[in-house]
Every structure is written in structure tokens, then in C-alpha cells.
Amino acid sequence: MMRPLAVVAILLGGAVGPAASQSPGGTIGLVITGWHHALHETRDPKNECSTGLTAGDYENVALQPDYAELRAKFGHPFSRGPNGELTNYSPMSVEDRIPPSELTTTVGHGLNLDGTEDGHATARTCQHAKFTSPEGVKVDNQLARVVGCTKGWRRDGFSDSFYNEEIYTNPINRILIEITGVDDEQNDPSVAVTIYKGQDRITRDPSGKYVPYLTQRIDPRFPEFSFTMRGRIEGGVLITEPDPDAVARLPIRWVAKPAERRIRDLQLRIPLSGSWPEGLLAGYEDTKIWWNSQKNHHIAMPAAQNSPPSQYRALMRYADGYPDPKSRQCTAISAAYRISTVRAFIGHPGGQQRIARASGGQAQ
Amino acid sequence: MTLSHFTSFARKAALAAAGAALLLGSGLNTPWLAPATASAPRAAPPVAAPALPTMRLLTQSQYANTIADVFGPDIVAKVRFAPVNRTDGLLAIGAARAGLTPGVLDPLDATARSMARQILDPGHRALFLPCRPQAANQRDDACARAFLSGVGRRLYRRAMTEAELSAAVEMAGRAVAPTGDFYSGLAFSLGGMLVSPQFLFITETATRSLGAGEGMVLDGYSKASRLSFLLWDSAPDEELMRAAESGKLESQAELRRQVVRMLASPKYERGLRAFFSDYLDLEAFDTLSKDGEIYPAFSLKVAQEAREQILRTVTDHLMARKGDYRDLFTTRHTFMSSDLGAIYKVPVNRGSQGWEPYTFAPDDPRGGLLTLVGFLAQNSHPGRSSPTRRGRALREILLCQKVPDPPPNVDFSGFEEPSARLMPARQRLAAHSTVPTCRGCHALTDPMGLALENFDGAGQWRKTEHGMTIDASGSLSQVKFDDAVDLGRTVRDEPALRSCIVERLYGYSTGRSATAGDGPFLEYLVSDLDRRGYRFDDMLTSIILSKSFFAIASAGKVPVVASNSGKDGNSHADQN
Incomplete structure (x- = not known):
């Protein structure tokens, strides 16, 4: 059955009425408006982190006996290494004095990326502990163990808030999802899902809600950020299939630093109803690339109550995907993000765009 | 009695006769418009009843467009005009009954001074001055006169009178003393012109028609302004001014040529947008x-x-x-x-x-x-x-x-x-x-x-x-x-749609509410356009080229200068 909002057409030229040319299969366009670590959080952090939240650079540096000497010599408060190394660039140059807090909860959010129930090592994973989702599913989200007790990455923390504000303010963070071949928004055994980098602003209404059905144009300058998956829709939920041979590259700009993410086995789980679908994006995130985007933000790290020496070590320790053939050190870490989206029209370069009927339905 | 009064009266009469038909929506069409038939013989166009000339306050867009046309897009007129009362469906008619209060004038004055300084700053003055002063720190009346007379002609949409020009030159000269700068003096005088009634009000002047027994018509400058503000939403350009000064606009052929030229100009879009913004x-x-x-x-x-x-x-x-x-x-x-x-x-x-x-x-x-x-x-x-x-x-x-x-006692x-x-x-x-x-x-x-x-x-x-x-x-x-x-x-397909656009366009074109005497002319226009179709160029051309467009009521004495105070005003015509 054709659902009203999915009734779309591919059109060359883009200037003729919506019903003029309809191809089989509709299109759903989404633009990502929110991106958060999928953490299981309660009101009291000690429920998840029994020793409380992780101490940051400020607290750790204050306990270093050579702190005053380093400060006098190098001038920067985080030049904590013996040769004045900044901890974000050289996290192994010094160890934190305060043991880092890490997740002690067994409840977590994410997807079962390795297909196991116990997290045993496989050809493409390292042994790790699984979380159990509130629905009782064994899931992988080792990155949550790296950031889950860090104040800045928890709900409304500095890092989380700042990044989400930059999604709004900066089109580098504009990530588009286009689902094509949709015959039924409730159940469709085969759809194609392509991620693009967009180039347009997103608009909030006076209450802060994102305005749906604006047109988001693909940024043709960055084809490297395009990535296609196969998927299906079950009970109104978009489910994509992982592709272990492909690496999805996604743009990211955080604290004014452009970078990228590289994610293998990228998967989406997005209930599609309404104008503001929210869901999960999960996969194995390249640890070096992830750290590259993290380390640039040394200015933000104290505000995030983040200490790079502990965090980097945790990243290496918890990495659970794609082991290096020689060292067996895993080079990727399972990750899951809660993403918020808003419905949009995806504008393709050269005037090709997929359009929906003007009378296609009411805003949800 | 305005046409609206006339039609309202006619409608009321029709309503009374129609009774319950009104409730079916059938009684409100303009009864003065008989439906045209293809076989109806074409009579000579009737002439609308002449009316007094008008004096209209520039609209915000007319002000901005005029500044841009005279001084170029660099000079931006950033000011908001106070709203005028919509009268008989049009702000253009309300503008003929609008005045300037001190509260409205203050921001206009500040904008005028600011624009004048910009026009005469080192980056722009060479574009506008036809001469160079003998010394930049002294008054130079000859150069000031050359500049002010040229600019004044465009801003006032007519040649400045000798009294106006002498006063403006004197003001520029006196203003040199405190600053020691010729250009500051000119800017001071130009600022005054930009906030003067001659600039801010489109003042129409009538003259006796050259044709025997044809009464009064607008003079050439007023014709040019009426044309230009209608078609371009701005003051006349140099070519239209020259046609006005030479008396060529008296010629129907020249008038037609000018209309064709103006309709072909990109500025025409501004005029069209201005009308529909108002309408x-x-x-x-x-x-x-x-x-x-x-x-x-x-x-x-x-x-x-x-x-x-x-x-x-x-x-x-x-x-x-x-x-x-x-x-x-x-x-x-x-x-x-x-x-x-x-x-x-x-x-x-x-x-x-x-x-x-x-x-x-x-x-x-x-x-x-x-x-x-x-x-x-x-x-x-x-x-x-x-x-x-x-x-x-x-x-x-x-x-x-x-x-x-x-009614005030509605129960909601x-x-x-x-x-x-x-x-x-x-x-x-x-x-x-x-x-x-x-x-x-x-x-x-x-x-x-x-x-x-x-x-x-x-x-x-x-x-x-x-x-x-x-x-x-x-x-x-x-x-x-x-x-x-x-x-x-x-x-x-509703007949009232046609009569309405004609009535509004005529009111907008002339800046006044149509009078009962305009009825036959408007009826003629509608029947004519019924035959030819309601293409906007045709509608405008039909109005502009009609004898009614520039016709002015005879006041018994020339010249007749408009007043914006309506029929109770103190125009020369009323005084005489």
C-alpha cells in the first residue's frame, strides 16, 4: 500500500508539478539533527558508574608532583608529559593519578554487531563484554565504556550539547539519509538507503523544533561521504544490512574542528513514523580516526571533564572490532548513537530530485 | 461623490430590489457594468469626469526607487514610512490624503542628511558633480548651482524655480563657512532638498489644454510623473523629462511611444509589483x-x-x-x-x-x-x-x-x-x-x-x-x-473581478477615487477589455492613452496646483 508521505517521484529538472511524473517506489528523505552516544543513563550517574564520573585533566594535573615545574616551563596547564607533551596529542606520555571511572552497568543500548551472545572473539572481533538492552537483547557498544562516565558526553554534557548545537549551526555536519524504492512505509522487503553529505541549513521553529520538508541539497564536493546500504522496512522501522567490506565515512565538525568518522558495518534502525524520526546508528568506528576527531578539542576537554590519558587507554582496551592481523589489537570499536532526524526532500546535483505530492499528507 | 459612493449607492439599490437574492450571492456585482456582447457596436470612448489634480505623498518604494534611479544603487534609502490609510481599497488614494508629522519627518530628515553626505563623499561626488569647485574649502556658487539645478530637476520632477534654486545655492554657500568644505555645504543643501515637500510629495499642476474647448489637463511635468510613478514606481528618467519639457507629451503619438518604451523597460516590473502590492x-x-x-x-x-x-x-x-x-x-x-x-x-x-x-x-x-x-x-x-x-x-x-x-451586538x-x-x-x-x-x-x-x-x-x-x-x-x-x-x-469568470481590477487600476493610476462621472468611461474600458482580454499592458495602455487620464477639472484659472487635503483643501483651485 502506498502511504501518503512516501508518494514521490524522480524528476529531471525539478520544476513540474508533483503528480506529473511518478516512478515506482517512493522516497523518504531524512536529515540528521541530533547525534548522541547511546548511553543508558539514570538520574544518578553512580547507577551506571559506581565510582562516579571520571576526573578530568584539571583534577589529574593538580595531583602531578611535577605540575608546577611543567607549568612554569611550558606554560600550558595540560602539558603534562615529561617533555611538556599535551595529553590530548600524546595521551600515553603520562598516566592519570586518579583511576578513571568506567561503566559498571550491564544495561546498554546498541545493536548486536558481532552476532554473538557472549562477545567471544571471532575473525573480525576481539573478546568483549556485551550489554543487555532494556528489551533483553545482547548488544555491542564498547565506545559507551570509553565515554559513558565522562561528564561531557552524558546527556546535556558539554561535548554532547556543543556537538549537537554545531549540527544545527554548521553544514559540515549535515548528514542526509535517502531511502529509495519505498513502496510501503510500514513493510517493504527491499529498499536502498544512501547517506550523503548535505550543504544546507536546517531550520528550527520558535520552540526549537526542526522544520520538516525543507529541501536539503547534496553537497557534490564531497562524494567520499556518500554511502549506500540495502535494507528493509518492518513494522514501520527501517533496518539496514551491514556490509563488512565497506567503510562509511561521515563528516563531523566539533568545536570548530572539521574531521570525519569511519564506520564499518554501519547499520540503521529508525522507526519512520512522523516528521521527526529518531533511531539508532551503529557500527564499528575506526579508533584512530575517532581519536583524531577527539584530540583536536583540547580546549573543550576540561569543560567536558575529560582526561585524555585515561580515555585513550580505555579506547584501546575496549576496541573490539577488526583486529590487526599482526598485533591482534582491534582497530575499531563498536559504537551506537541515538540519532534524531527530520523529514526533508533530498535535492540531487544537476537538478535531479525526488519529489513528493503537494497533497501527499499532513505534517505529523 | 466617488465612484465607490456611486457603486455603493447602486449596490444598495440593487440589494433592496434583489432582496433574498443577495443571500445567494447574486446581488453584489457592479450594476453599472452591463455585460459586453460581441456584437455590440464600438462607440467612441467616453471621457471620464475631470477631477482636481492630486498631491500624493511618495510611498516608501517610490522614495527608494527614485533615490536609486537618480543616484545609483550605492546610495541606499534606509527608512520606513509611516503607514497611510487605505482609501477605497488603495494606499495610492490614501497617499493623496496623507501628511507628514514631525515624528514621521525626523527619520526622513536623518536619512536625507545621511544620503546627501554619502552622495558627496570623495567616493561618489565625481559621479554627480558636473564641475569642480575653484577651491574645495570655499563656496563656489556657480558650481553649486550647476549641481543643485541638475539634481533638483530629477528630485522635484520639474525644473526648479529660480527662487528655489537661489535659496538652495545660498544655503550651500553659507554652510561652507562652519566646515570649510565646499562639499559639506552642498550636502547640507541637498539634504534639505531630499526632505522638502517638493520631493516628498508628487504635486500635480494643471494647465489649459492646447486643444480648443478641451478644458484643463496636467502639464508636461505632471504627466511625466503620473506616467512614471504608474509604470516604474519611480520618478521620470531623463528621456521622459525631456519629452515633458519640450511639450512632446502633448502628442498622442509621442505619448504612445513613451508608454511602449516604458513598458519595455526592466523598471516596469517595479511598477507592476507596486500596483499589485497595493491592490x-x-x-x-x-x-x-x-x-x-x-x-x-x-x-x-x-x-x-x-x-x-x-x-x-x-x-x-x-x-x-x-x-x-x-x-x-x-x-x-x-x-x-x-x-x-x-x-x-x-x-x-x-x-x-x-x-x-x-x-x-x-x-x-x-x-x-x-x-x-x-x-x-x-x-x-x-x-x-x-x-x-x-x-x-x-x-x-x-x-x-x-x-x-x-454589528456591535454579535453573540459569539x-x-x-x-x-x-x-x-x-x-x-x-x-x-x-x-x-x-x-x-x-x-x-x-x-x-x-x-x-x-x-x-x-x-x-x-x-x-x-x-x-x-x-x-x-x-x-x-x-x-x-x-x-x-x-x-x-x-x-x-466572475464579472465583478473584471470591473474591480479596472476600477482599482484607474484609481491607482490617477491617485484618486473615481467619481460617478467616471462610470461611463470605466464601463467602456471593461467592455473594451472584455473583447480584447485583460492583458495588463493593454489595461494600462487603455487608461494612459485615454483622454481621461490627464484630464483635470477646470478651476477657472490657471495654473491649478494640487493639494493633498482633499476637497476641503486649500489648493489654488479651491481658493479661486
Whole structure:
């Protein structure tokens, strides 16, 4: 059955009425408006982190006996290494004095990326502990163990808030999802899902809600950020299939630093109803690339109550995907993000765009 | 008695005769317009009753366009004009009754001084000065005179009188002393000219017609201004000024040549947009806002772009496509911006600032001006649609039919009863057709407005309201229709639509309410356009080239200079 909002057409030229040319299969366009670590959080952090939240650079540096000497010599408060190394660039140059807090909860959010129930090592994973989702599913989200007790990455923390504000303010963070071949928004055994980098602003209404059905144009300058998956829709939920041979590259700009993410086995789980679908994006995130985007933000790290020496070590320790053939050190870490989206029209370069009927339905 | 008075009187008479027919919407058409027949013999055009010359305050756009045309786009006139009273459906007529209070004059004065300094700053002065002063730190009356007379002629739309020019030169000369700068002196004097009544008011002057026994007509300068502000929304250019000064505008052939030239100019689009901004009451968008909780996508930007969409649709249809005015109500061609696309639920691949042409598909529920977001949202409540407001706007703006205001003792309890708010508009407004105090007027508005109920208060399409399927049927002048597109077709063929645009365009062109004596001429115009079609160029040309356009009532003595104080004013004509 054709659902009203999915009734779309591919059109060359883009200037003729919506019903003029309809191809089989509709299109759903989404633009990502929110991106958060999928953490299981309660009101009291000690429920998840029994020793409380992780101490940051400020607290750790204050306990270093050579702190005053380093400060006098190098001038920067985080030049904590013996040769004045900044901890974000050289996290192994010094160890934190305060043991880092890490997740002690067994409840977590994410997807079962390795297909196991116990997290045993496989050809493409390292042994790790699984979380159990509130629905009782064994899931992988080792990155949550790296950031889950860090104040800045928890709900409304500095890092989380700042990044989400930059999604709004900066089109580098504009990530588009286009689902094509949709015959039924409730159940469709085969759809194609392509991620693009967009180039347009997103608009909030006076209450802060994102305005749906604006047109988001693909940024043709960055084809490297395009990535296609196969998927299906079950009970109104978009489910994509992982592709272990492909690496999805996604743009990211955080604290004014452009970078990228590289994610293998990228998967989406997005209930599609309404104008503001929210869901999960999960996969194995390249640890070096992830750290590259993290380390640039040394200015933000104290505000995030983040200490790079502990965090980097945790990243290496918890990495659970794609082991290096020689060292067996895993080079990727399972990750899951809660993403918020808003419905949009995806504008393709050269005037090709997929359009929906003007009378296609009411805003949800 | 104005034409509106005349037609109102005629309508009242018709209403009295029509009785219940009024309630069916059949009694409000302009009775002075007999339907044209193809076989009707073409008589010589009647001449409208001459009227006094007018004195009109420049509109904000006329002010800005004139500054840009005289001094170039670098010189930006950033000032907001106080609103004038809409009179007989037009601000252009209200502008002939507007004055300047000190509160209005202050920002104009500040803007004038600022612009004058910019015009004469080192980066611009060479563009405008036809001479160089003998010494930059001393007065140079000859150079000042050369500059001020040239600029003054363009700003005043006529040659300055010797008294005006001498005073301006003297002012510039005296102002050199405190600053020791010739250019500052010129700027001081120019600033005064930019805020003078001669510039801010379009003052028409009459002269005796050269033709024997033909009474008074506007003089050449006034003709040029009337033409230029009508067609370009700006002051006359150099060529038109020269035609005015040489007396060539007295020649019908030269007048026609000038009209053809002006219609071919890119500036014509400004004139067309200015008329439709006034006619369609688009200044209402300056204050249009919607409840953000109910219509989150309807931002201030959307409101501005909804207005722009109307103007782009109108100019495209009438200028680029040379379409018939009536077909504006059925056309499927329009333009979209990205923000409007969110309201229409259509993609717009042009980024946040771009526009692209858009054509509604044949089976789309939209088509024509009445289904554009601008008309729908402008004539709605902040939080819901309003069949009454939409119907009233259609009657009053597009059909020139006055819908009486509600009586002061209306009982609104039937609409404020909580459960009523959960009903579709048709059921909610049922009281309009049953309560005697409501029935008379709402029979004129609601049947048309209800046909637009598939569009909510922000102009977004909807099938249902409160879970119930919307019934969008209605009627106009006993013609029934099922939906908004059908309503557009009905309006397109409604005789009052034609007479209304003619009456408004004539009022806009002359800056005054048409008088009863204009009736035969307007009837003639309508019948003529009925035969030829309502292409806008033709409508304008028919008015401009008629003997009525420049005709002025004889005051027994020349010259006659206009007053903006209406019939009770102190014009020379009135004094004599």
C-alpha cells in the first residue's frame, strides 16, 4: 500500500508539478539533527558508574608532583608529559593519578554487531563484554565504556550539547539519509538507503523544533561521504544490512574542528513514523580516526571533564572490532548513537530530485 | 461623490430590489457594468469626469526607487514610512490624503542628511558633480548651482524655480563657512532638498489644454510623473523629462511611444509589483505572524516569501507570459523557495535563498492565486483558518464589494463554546446561516471561504479537520463549486473581478477615487477589455492613452496646483 508521505517521484529538472511524473517506489528523505552516544543513563550517574564520573585533566594535573615545574616551563596547564607533551596529542606520555571511572552497568543500548551472545572473539572481533538492552537483547557498544562516565558526553554534557548545537549551526555536519524504492512505509522487503553529505541549513521553529520538508541539497564536493546500504522496512522501522567490506565515512565538525568518522558495518534502525524520526546508528568506528576527531578539542576537554590519558587507554582496551592481523589489537570499536532526524526532500546535483505530492499528507 | 459612493449607492439599490437574492450571492456585482456582447457596436470612448489634480505623498518604494534611479544603487534609502490609510481599497488614494508629522519627518530628515553626505563623499561626488569647485574649502556658487539645478530637476520632477534654486545655492554657500568644505555645504543643501515637500510629495499642476474647448489637463511635468510613478514606481528618467519639457507629451503619438518604451523597460516590473502590492493588500504581510506551536514551519521568512511568491506569480503571468489577468486565478505556474517548500511539501533544489519556477500538476489541489500560501495565510487567524476572512478578502479586495462590519451586538457564544472548537469550520460556522444577525453578511463570505478549507491557517494542505473529512464545496453568484480549484475557475469568470481590477487600476493610476462621472468611461474600458482580454499592458495602455487620464477639472484659472487635503483643501483651485 502506498502511504501518503512516501508518494514521490524522480524528476529531471525539478520544476513540474508533483503528480506529473511518478516512478515506482517512493522516497523518504531524512536529515540528521541530533547525534548522541547511546548511553543508558539514570538520574544518578553512580547507577551506571559506581565510582562516579571520571576526573578530568584539571583534577589529574593538580595531583602531578611535577605540575608546577611543567607549568612554569611550558606554560600550558595540560602539558603534562615529561617533555611538556599535551595529553590530548600524546595521551600515553603520562598516566592519570586518579583511576578513571568506567561503566559498571550491564544495561546498554546498541545493536548486536558481532552476532554473538557472549562477545567471544571471532575473525573480525576481539573478546568483549556485551550489554543487555532494556528489551533483553545482547548488544555491542564498547565506545559507551570509553565515554559513558565522562561528564561531557552524558546527556546535556558539554561535548554532547556543543556537538549537537554545531549540527544545527554548521553544514559540515549535515548528514542526509535517502531511502529509495519505498513502496510501503510500514513493510517493504527491499529498499536502498544512501547517506550523503548535505550543504544546507536546517531550520528550527520558535520552540526549537526542526522544520520538516525543507529541501536539503547534496553537497557534490564531497562524494567520499556518500554511502549506500540495502535494507528493509518492518513494522514501520527501517533496518539496514551491514556490509563488512565497506567503510562509511561521515563528516563531523566539533568545536570548530572539521574531521570525519569511519564506520564499518554501519547499520540503521529508525522507526519512520512522523516528521521527526529518531533511531539508532551503529557500527564499528575506526579508533584512530575517532581519536583524531577527539584530540583536536583540547580546549573543550576540561569543560567536558575529560582526561585524555585515561580515555585513550580505555579506547584501546575496549576496541573490539577488526583486529590487526599482526598485533591482534582491534582497530575499531563498536559504537551506537541515538540519532534524531527530520523529514526533508533530498535535492540531487544537476537538478535531479525526488519529489513528493503537494497533497501527499499532513505534517505529523 | 466617488465612484465607490456611486457603486455603493447602486449596490444598495440593487440589494433592496434583489432582496433574498443577495443571500445567494447574486446581488453584489457592479450594476453599472452591463455585460459586453460581441456584437455590440464600438462607440467612441467616453471621457471620464475631470477631477482636481492630486498631491500624493511618495510611498516608501517610490522614495527608494527614485533615490536609486537618480543616484545609483550605492546610495541606499534606509527608512520606513509611516503607514497611510487605505482609501477605497488603495494606499495610492490614501497617499493623496496623507501628511507628514514631525515624528514621521525626523527619520526622513536623518536619512536625507545621511544620503546627501554619502552622495558627496570623495567616493561618489565625481559621479554627480558636473564641475569642480575653484577651491574645495570655499563656496563656489556657480558650481553649486550647476549641481543643485541638475539634481533638483530629477528630485522635484520639474525644473526648479529660480527662487528655489537661489535659496538652495545660498544655503550651500553659507554652510561652507562652519566646515570649510565646499562639499559639506552642498550636502547640507541637498539634504534639505531630499526632505522638502517638493520631493516628498508628487504635486500635480494643471494647465489649459492646447486643444480648443478641451478644458484643463496636467502639464508636461505632471504627466511625466503620473506616467512614471504608474509604470516604474519611480520618478521620470531623463528621456521622459525631456519629452515633458519640450511639450512632446502633448502628442498622442509621442505619448504612445513613451508608454511602449516604458513598458519595455526592466523598471516596469517595479511598477507592476507596486500596483499589485497595493491592490492585493500585501503590506499586511509586514505584520503577519502565526502561532509557532500550531504552525511551526510558518516563520517570518515564510511570511515574506509567501508575499514574494504572489508577486513573482503575478509578474511572471502578466509580464513574462503576457497572460490574461483573470487567468491568475487558475494558473498552475508559480515559484517556490526552500522555506515555502516546507509549507507546500514540495522540494526546492535552490538552497535557502533561491527561487525556482514550479508548476502544480493538473490533479494538484492547488492552482491559482487563491490557493497560494500568501492569500490563504494572510486571510486566516494566527492559529486556524478562517472561511469568513478569506471570503471577505475575496469580496472586498478582488471583487471590490464591501462586506459590512459585524454589528456591535454579535453573540459569539456559539463559537466560543468549547466543543465547537473541535468541529470542522463548516459545522462551526453553521450558526452564521441560522442566526439572523449573522446570516446576511456571512452569506456573502462563508460559501466562498469554505471552499478553501482544505488549507489550514498557514496555507498547508489538509484532508481532514478534527478527524472529519473536509467538505470544500461552496458557491459564488449562484455558481456552485466543489473545491478550491473550482472556486478559482468561478472567480476567474466572475464579472465583478473584471470591473474591480479596472476600477482599482484607474484609481491607482490617477491617485484618486473615481467619481460617478467616471462610470461611463470605466464601463467602456471593461467592455473594451472584455473583447480584447485583460492583458495588463493593454489595461494600462487603455487608461494612459485615454483622454481621461490627464484630464483635470477646470478651476477657472490657471495654473491649478494640487493639494493633498482633499476637497476641503486649500489648493489654488479651491481658493479661486
